[in-house]
Amino acid sequence: MNSGLKFLSCILLLLFTIGRAQEKIVIGEKHALFSKILNENREIWIHFPKTYNDPTISPAKYPVIYLLDGEINFEYYTGMSDFLARPPYADIPECIVVGIKNTERTRDLTPTKSQKKSPVNPNLTLFSDSGGSENFVKFIQEELKPFVHKNYRTQDYTVLVGHSFGGLFAINTFLTHPEYFNAYVANDPSLWWDNKVMISRTKEYLEKNKQFPAKKSLYVSQADNEEQQKNWNSDMTQAIEEFKGIVEQNSSLHYKHSFFPGEVHGTVSYPANYEALKFIFKGFRTDIKQLAKNPGQLEADYRKLSDRTGTEFLPSETYLNTVVKFMKNNDFKETETYFINFKNKLYPKVK
Structure with missing residues (x-):
């Protein structure tokens, strides 16, 4: 082979190698959705099941999981949901996952305005931007859900997943708007918030309605924060245990509480979300x-x-x-x- 042919062969091989190297694994797509309710743009990340665009099968509809703190949870959660939905060992149906990225997290996920004073400066109110959860859930229900249902093939089954303040938001939504979702996941929820206002709301709900709505699922996880019991985690642990005691007296709800030894507040969501999905869709396999x-x-x-x-x-x-x-x-x-x-x-x- 002369030098000219060798050179051409090398160029073709290089182009082929570069072309192959540019192949990407894509786990979702991003959208900017302007919210009139919140008066701001919200970024959402959407993951599709592996069979969503499969031309060999009939177009299917899929349950939708709305995942709070999308920028933290989206990457691992989508892989987890795909893994749990793989045949022939599927524990859950294939699902569309909608990750919601934060803008003002405390504002959106807390149900009441904070009156808590700083322990080092009594003139400073902590979480001063709190108390906007009603607007945020209105955004999800009236703007985000219609957008998702209009543009994608969705089944009429939805799950709300949150951690910490997100777990507080999930439980508050369950109590105030139980019809909005079919299943709720609250991982190490901040039920200490506002002198345990969620505990009061839970008692009030049961006094008024006698029992929780039928055919709903609620999963609550609890981290092992033993080494931090002398700070705010102590209040969180006590509030979660109190909530558990109230809910477990009501047999109408498909409910599970899980304690994770060795997992702290910042790590509990990963194993808890795995268990929560299996619990919500128990009987699917x-x-x-x-x-x-x-x-x-x-x-x-x-x-x-x-x-x-x-x-x-x-x-x-x-x-x-x-x-x-x-x-x-x-x-x-x-x-x-x-x-x-x-x-x-x-x-x-x-x-």
């Missing part, structure tokens, strides 16, 4: 091996989940393809035919 013996169990399991949540959940086309393949590979011919017919019934091919 089916045993593919058992379906070979009892194919009707799949429909029965999904009916049970749908009854508990008040939302119709169906086996995805992707999962049914996995089931059919399993039956074929293991020579369960009758069961294979059953699930082929079941899949065609749920997802008829457009001619």
Whole structure:
């Protein structure tokens, strides 16, 4: 090979290598949404399930998770939700995740105006920009949700996830607007806020309504802040325990409280969110091996989940393809035919 051809070959190889090196793994997209309610632009980050743009299956609709403190939680949470939704071991359905980036965090996530004075300067009020949660939840319900539902294929099932002040916000929303979401996650919530105002509101809610709304889920995690018990974490721990005692007396709510030894306030969200998703969608996972013996169990399991949540959940086309393949590979011919017919019934091919 002469020098000219060698040079050309090197250039082509370099261009090919650069082209391959530019391939990217994308976990979502960013949008700027102007809020008339808040009178400001809000940045939201949206993650799509792996099958969202899959041309080999019928276009599906997906539950939506609204994730507070998006700039902190979005990257790990989206990978976690995808992992939990992978067939054939899916514990949850595939979900769209909407991360909400903060502007004025204390303002948006706290329910009342702070009157707390600084311990070192009595003339200074701490958290002076607090008390705007009602406007913020109005933004989510009346502006953000309609935007998401209009532009993406969404199922009528939503989850609100928050940590610390975000957990306080989640519980306050659950008490004041329980119809806004189907499930609420509050990780190490700041229930110490404003002399434990959420404890008072919880008692008032039950005195007025007697029980919590049916077909809702509430998950509360608690960090192990033992080494910091002499500061504000002590108040937080006591308030969470008090809230737990009140809620656990009410049997109508799909509720779980989890304590995480060794996890502090700043780390508890990661393991808690994993457990929370499995708890909210408990009953979603089916045993593919058992379906070979009892194919009707799949429909029965999904009916049970749908009854508990008040939302119709169906086996995805992707999962049914996995089931059919399993039956074929293991020579369960009758069961294979059953699930082929079941899949065609749920997802008829457009001619």
